[in-house]
Amino acid sequence: MRGRVYGSDHDDPAPGPKPGRTYAELVGGPLDGLLLDITGWTAAEIRTGAGLPTDIGRYGPGGRALYKPRAGACDRWDWEGDAR
Structure with missing residues (x-):
């Protein structure tokens, strides 16, 4: 798997998956293409999804x-939309 991990610094010399x-x-929305590290998440947490802080969304x-x-x-x- 390749790509930049959500939350990694823009100047990180190795922003990819570990x-x-x-x-x-x-997939889709303002964070399209980024990878979200879900290591250690429970099945219930994964089913729920996530509201990820971002400055580049609608709000x-x-x-x-x-x-x-x-x-x-x-x-x-x-992506399911943006929220405040």
Whole structure:
């Protein structure tokens, strides 16, 4: 798996996935293409999805991008909209 991990610093020399970690690819929305580290998440937490803080969504600073796992493909999470 390649790509930049959500939450990594823009100047991080190695912003990609780390061995031994579990990632979901974010699909659509402001965080499209980033990888979310879900290592250690419970099945219930994964089913719930996540509201990820981002400054580049509809609500700017303080906003969140909402993502949920795709049915049958827990390694791909689809954007469901933005929230405050």
